[in-house]
Amino acid sequence: MSSSNLETIRSLAEQDYKWGFITDIEEERVPKGLDEKTVRLISAKKNEPEFMLQWRLKALHHWQSLEKAQAEPTWANIKYPPIDYQEIVYYSAPKKKVNLEKLEDLDPEILRTYEKLGIPLLEQKRLAGVAVDAVFDSVSVGTTFKEKLSEIGVIFCSFSEAVQKHPELIQKYLGSVVPHTDNFFAALNAAVFTDGSFVYVPKGVRCPLELSTYFRINAADTGQFERTLIIADEGAYVSYLEGCTAPIRDQNQLHAAVVELIALDNAQIKYSTVQNWYPGDKEGKGGIYNFVTKRGKCQGVNSKISWTQVETGSAITWKYPSCILQGDNSVGEFYSVALTNNYQQADTGTKMIHIGKNSRSTVVSKGISAGHGQNTYRGQVKIMKGATGARNYTQCDSLLIGDKCGAHTFPYIEVRNSTARMEHEASTSKIGEDQLFYLRQRGLSAEDAVSMIVNGFCKRVFKELPMEFAVEAQKLLGVSLEGSVG
Amino acid sequence: MSLLEIKNLHASVDGHEILKGIDLTINAGEVHSIMGPNGSGKSTLAQVLSRHPAYEVTQGQAIYNGKDLLEMKPEEAACEGIFLAFQYPVEIPGIGNAYFLRSALNAIRKYRGEDEMDAIDFLPMFREKLKLLEMDDKLMSRSVNEGFSGGEKKRNEILQMAVLEPKLAILDETDSGLDIDALKIVAKGVNALRNSERAMLVVTHYQRLLNYIVPDFVHVLVDGRIVRSGGKELALELEEKGYVFETEARQAMLA
Numbered sequence: 001m002s003s004s005n006l007e008t009i010r011s012l013a014e015q016d017y018k019w020g021f022i023t024d025i026e027e028e029r030v031p032k033g034l035d036e037k038t039v040r041l042i043s044a045k046k047n048e049p050e051f052m053l054q055w056r057l058k059a060l061h062h063w064q065s066l067e068k069a070q071a072e073p074t075w076a077n078i079k080y081p082p083i084d085y086q087e088i089v090y091y092s093a094p095k096k097k098v099n100l101e102k103l104e105d106l107d108p109e110i111l112r113t114y115e116k117l118g119i120p121l122l123e124q125k126r127l128a129g130v131a132v133d134a135v136f137d138s139v140s141v142g143t144t145f146k147e148k149l150s151e152i153g154v155i156f157c158s159f160s161e162a163v164q165k166h167p168e169l170i171q172k173y174l175g176s177v178v179p180h181t182d183n184f185f186a187a188l189n190a191a192v193f194t195d196g197s198f199v200y201v202p203k204g205v206r207c208p209l210e211l212s213t214y215f216r217i218n219a220a221d222t223g224q225f226e227r228t229l230i231i232a233d234e235g236a237y238v239s240y241l242e243g244c245t246a247p248i249r250d251q252n253q254l255h256a257a258v259v260e261l262i263a264l265d266n267a268q269i270k271y272s273t274v275q276n277w278y279p280g281d282k283e284g285k286g287g288i289y290n291f292v293t294k295r296g297k298c299q300g301v302n303s304k305i306s307w308t309q310v311e312t313g314s315a316i317t318w319k320y321p322s323c324i325l326q327g328d329n330s331v332g333e334f335y336s337v338a339l340t341n342n343y344q345q346a347d348t349g350t351k352m353i354h355i356g357k358n359s360r361s362t363v364v365s366k367g368i369s370a371g372h373g374q375n376t377y378r379g380q381v382k383i384m385k386g387a388t389g390a391r392n393y394t395q396c397d398s399l400l401i402g403d404k405c406g407a408h409t410f411p412y413i414e415v416r417n418s419t420a421r422m423e424h425e426a427s428t429s430k431i432g433e434d435q436l437f438y439l440r441q442r443g444l445s446a447e448d449a450v451s452m453i454v455n456g457f458c459k460r461v462f463k464e465l466p467m468e469f470a471v472e473a474q475k476l477l478g479v480s481l482e483g484s485v486g
Numbered sequence: 487m488s489l490l491e492i493k494n495l496h497a498s499v500d501g502h503e504i505l506k507g508i509d510l511t512i513n514a515g516e517v518h519s520i521m522g523p524n525g526s527g528k529s530t531l532a533q534v535l536s537r538h539p540a541y542e543v544t545q546g547q548a549i550y551n552g553k554d555l556l557e558m559k560p561e562e563a564a565c566e567g568i569f570l571a572f573q574y575p576v577e578i579p580g581i582g583n584a585y586f587l588r589s590a591l592n593a594i595r596k597y598r599g600e601d602e603m604d605a606i607d608f609l610p611m612f613r614e615k616l617k618l619l620e621m622d623d624k625l626m627s628r629s630v631n632e633g634f635s636g637g638e639k640k641r642n643e644i645l646q647m648a649v650l651e652p653k654l655a656i657l658d659e660t661d662s663g664l665d666i667d668a669l670k671i672v673a674k675g676v677n678a679l680r681n682s683e684r685a686m687l688v689v690t691h692y693q694r695l696l697n698y699i700v701p702d703f704v705h706v707l708v709d710g711r712i713v714r715s716g717g718k719e720l721a722l723e724l725e726e727k728g729y730v731f732e733t734e735a736r737q738a739m740l741a
Binding site (some may be wrong): 445446460 | 536540559560561563564569570572574576578579580581586587589590593594597629646650
């Protein structure tokens with residue numbers, strides 16, 4: 001490839017992180033380190049009922065045994081120095097003067113932060129369409145449209161509030177999809193998670209708004225451990241969006257979240273993520289370790305769960321949004337774009353576990369590697385004995401930009417029922433000089449040409465995103481979306 | 487002033503000199519044909535003039551429309567009105583044809599300080615051009631060149647040319663891989679675009695294309711130099727005698 005084209009690609013891949021500012025607010029934080037005291041302190045600060053404390057302690061003890069056994073997972077295709085879990089602050093919250101009843105009571109600094117990020121919470125109240133829950137460091141700072149949603153029985157609030165107001169739902173569903181014993185980071189999260197979002201959509205209700213959570217890590221040396229729980233009761237529908245950013249800091253910060261989705265009979269959950277945590281600088285210094293467990297359970301018949309993710313941030317990404325297809329005729333979908341540049345590493349993919357009869361799953365993964373980025377797709381499709389007539393389609397494509405990056409694919413397929421139908425397609429391509437020249441010869445700048453090629457490559461996934469998120473995803477990848485023509 | 491004036495142009499790729507001193511002058515409204523045996527440098531000339539970054543110009547100059555063409559990036563040359571119909575058009579998965587073409591048109595219009603064209607103005611114009619090339623509407627919502635037959639790809643090149651309305655159109659072996667019916671349609675499209683403002687440089691190995699796109703001038707390229715120039719009858723003569731004759735003549739000249 002000629003030097004001028006490489007130059008362009010480099011500059012495009014090295015665009016600056018625009019969300020790296022720090023908000024100057026007073027914080028309340030607990031001392032560094034993790035033991036039973038920390039967990040009790042967090043639980044007490046949140047004024048939790050006894051069952052929550054006991055649940056956390058069980059998780060803590062499990063995690064401690066894992067740590068002692070050095071059972072932090074090492075199988076992923078990522079490299080990072082050992083994390084000192086005693087050097088992390090497990091709780092940090094903006095100090096608030098009063099108990100927040102109205103959004104207007106929020107610290108103006110925080111409101112300004114969200115405005116800078118493009119999410120004016122107060123504005124959101126007036127604009128129909130999206131209801132936002134904003135999580136700042138460890139706690140949820142405001143949920144818009146709450147009253148409007150409650151009129152139709154939809155509960156959308158911070159996790160802490162749900163623990164207070166709907167303990168029966170929490171007790172019933174918390175940990176039912178991702179138990180604290182699931183993995184190292186899930187155990188850690190269960191012990192110390194501080195907030196997150198909670199959604200319950202009652203029987204037969206189609207949630208009229210896109211629900212959205214915006215996660216922001218602000219404080220230094222903190223980990224963010226949030227937990228999201230979404231329940232769609234029989235025949236319900238909900239679309240949920242999640243966005244993430246963090247300031248630029250030299251130290252790596254840990255983000256170990258858990259997301260649990262539960263879809264009952266004929267229910268549908270659509271979960272979309274645009275993840276743009278600070279990826280570290282050009283030399284690979286700093287950035288977020290994004291070690292996340294996301295899983296949905298299609299518990300009822302004809303239920304459906306779709307994951308759509310656009311991942312451009314984080315120094316290291318380790319996440320596999322998965323579906324347990326338990327109900328007969330249930331459907332699981334996973335659409336993913338993962339971009340790694342500079343020294344970013346991503347090991348991401350999905351698991352589709354087919355239990356119910358005629359359960360179907362679709363996996364479309366698009367990995368883009370630039371700079372020294374390393375991008376791994378890891379996917380598991382498992383057809384259990386009883387899953388007669390199960391079907392899976394997997395498409396897994398990698399695009400390489402430049403000559404120092406890498407793409408890796410690890411598909412695992414396990415079939416225990418001979419009636420299953422499996423399809424797996426994979427491809428690896430490089431943005432070729434010929435492609436670039438063709439577009440430039442038609443008058444497009446080299447930057448626009450690269451954007452267009454990348455955009456075309458990701459189209460199948462972008463189509464699955466709600467409109468406003470598609471726009472953000474497109475901005476993040478530095479591409480222009482297709483217009484109405486063509 | 488000529489539209490394009492090339493003097494003593496030398497160009498190499500990966501250190502191999504391909505063009506060894508080209509002199510060529512093209513005026514607005516003229517159709518020139520470059521003919522020559524395989525490996526003589528025909529396609530290289532087309533690529534250099536459209537500013538492919540893989541080719542290094544080592545000597546000489548090319549003045550296009552009063553500006554130094556060799557200083558331009560590919561997109562600048564394109565925006566200044568140079569269009570290359572590719573010998574091997576490239577596929578761009580996931581990008582619709584119509585969208586791509588409107589983006590290209592708007593990039594060019596923006597460069598020239600004109601307003602961008604919205605979909606409402608673009609579509610009727612675009613449909614008109616589709617008819618000219620006898621192309622199916624359905625092809626246009628598909629990705630750029632993806633799944634197109636060889637003939638469809640070549641027709642698509644001329645369609646793009648019709649939409650972008652270049653000042654200088656360079657056709658690189660547009661006839662290769664075309665059956666006679668497709669060739670006639672392509673030629674019809676090209677001829678419809680001939681006018682007193684627009685110049686064309688038609689690169690071809692075979693005389694066949696020139697029965698349909700009749701050139702004003704024919705140049706014979708051998709071993710990186712133009713060894714003979716003449717009118718359209720020169721093409722017929724070449725067809726009869728073959729390039730061997732010209733190659734020998736050139737060797738004799740050098741000896």
